[in-house]
Amino acid sequence: MRSYGVNVEANPVVAVLHAEALPDPARMAPVAEHATVRYTRRDGLPDALDGAEVLFVYDFRTDALPHAWHAANRLDWIHAASAGVDPLMFPELRDSDVTVTNSRGIFDAPIAEYVLAQILSFAKDIPESLRLQRDHVWKHRDSERIAGRSVLVVGTGPIGRAIARLLTAVGMKVSGSGRRGRDDDPDFGTVTATEDLPAALAVADFVVLAAPLTDSTHGLFDAEMFAAMRPGARLVNVGRGELVRTDDLVDALRSGAVGGAALDVVDPEPLPPDHPLWDLPGVVITPHNSGDFFGWQDTLVDAFAENFRRWRAGSPLENVVDKRLGYVPSS
Structure with a gap:
């Protein structure tokens, strides 16, 4: 020291x-x-x-x-x-x-709350409810439950752990992905090593990115990783935009391989006004403020x-x- x-x-x-x-x-x-x-x-x-x-x-x-x-x-x-x-x-x-x-x-709990809010928004289709309200349309719709759904949190640091604890508390089945695999983690239960990430992605309904940006995580989520995700699974990124290859994400969203994305961080940042991510269905973009509480x-x-x-x-x-x-x- x-x-x-x-x-x-x-x-x-x-x-x-x-x-x-x-x-x-x-x-x-x-x-x-x-x-x-x-x-x-x-x-x-x-x-x-x-x-x-x-x-x-x-x-x-x-x-x-x-x-x-x-x-x-x-x-x-x-x-x-x-x-x-x-x-x-x-x-x-x-x-x-x-x-x-x-x-x-400082930001662990607020970011975990943001992740839960976005998962609930996907499951209850809050954006469509707002669109219908704007158009004064009364239309009954069913919605998904989140209890029992599987979540893979990529990044097992303090923010990832706060996310895991909160999602577990609402009944979701949470696992983690980190540098080392293990089966007895107090917050995640099972943690999959990074080299085994594709297999873990195949069984997750929601994938949350909360890893730090390092040489080994830069561009980690590329076309290969998106192809490994369960078809229609949703992505939430609260880590860094550079964890994701943006062009590959756009392609995966357009093809339906990824069912939706809540992006608090993007690459590039700020996102240019003419970027295709703004207008893709199932995409929610916030300006890097998931942890910013009053x-x-x-x-x-x-x-x-x-x-x-x-x-x-x-x-x-x-x-x-x-x-x-x-x-x-x-x-």
Whole structure:
């Protein structure tokens, strides 16, 4: 374990990379009380990094850091205001001694609720009910039950586990897919190894993508994987858009091999207005907000402030990312 922290008599420099909105100053007060805080957008990041010991990546979708890395001459620790850290996993950072932490745990339950909502929307055909209401049409229809239906969750980290627990609680039969296969997992029961994923897809009514984006998961869901899915099964993606080869998904939806898709993340992102995914039947698209509950920004800043307190005290940091894996290993 590395030794964290600085001389508490010194006044460390903390760079905060933000987009349009700044972190709430009141939430940042525990940091500003003990540090010089430099707020910056991407264009000013090199100047802000010069002499900074800490970087708070509040703009969690940014790709600015690799271009400013040359200025990181004193950097000790980077904290990401997100669970995924794929934009930060460029070679120079991976090979450095800089510690990376993330905001694991904040979005688990909200994303699980989103997944359940989308599965229920598919089963009860809520989009068609809204269309009929819009047209003032009273039309009786039957709907599916979700109890007893099978769900494969691809990704067995904290978000995948929160999804598994919630779907199990409503009576669905949940299994997982991860790097290692096992039959005694406390949340999934059975976890299928990635190399055996096609066989697991063949028996799932719903497939939920909740894996981190790494070299091994990039483009994992391609034409071969979609062909392996049970005909008419639905896909829910709350991981990263790049887990899916978008053109192959479009083809699978058009052919009916995939019965529908709820996509909170897409590739490219944002989705261009003329992209065919917008108009395909059975597709629901949301703008990467499945975990964004009222107050989530404040919760992210609070998590950083707590980790900053630990850093100053020389205590172990929370949610330390294994830069080789690209995520926080499960304990």
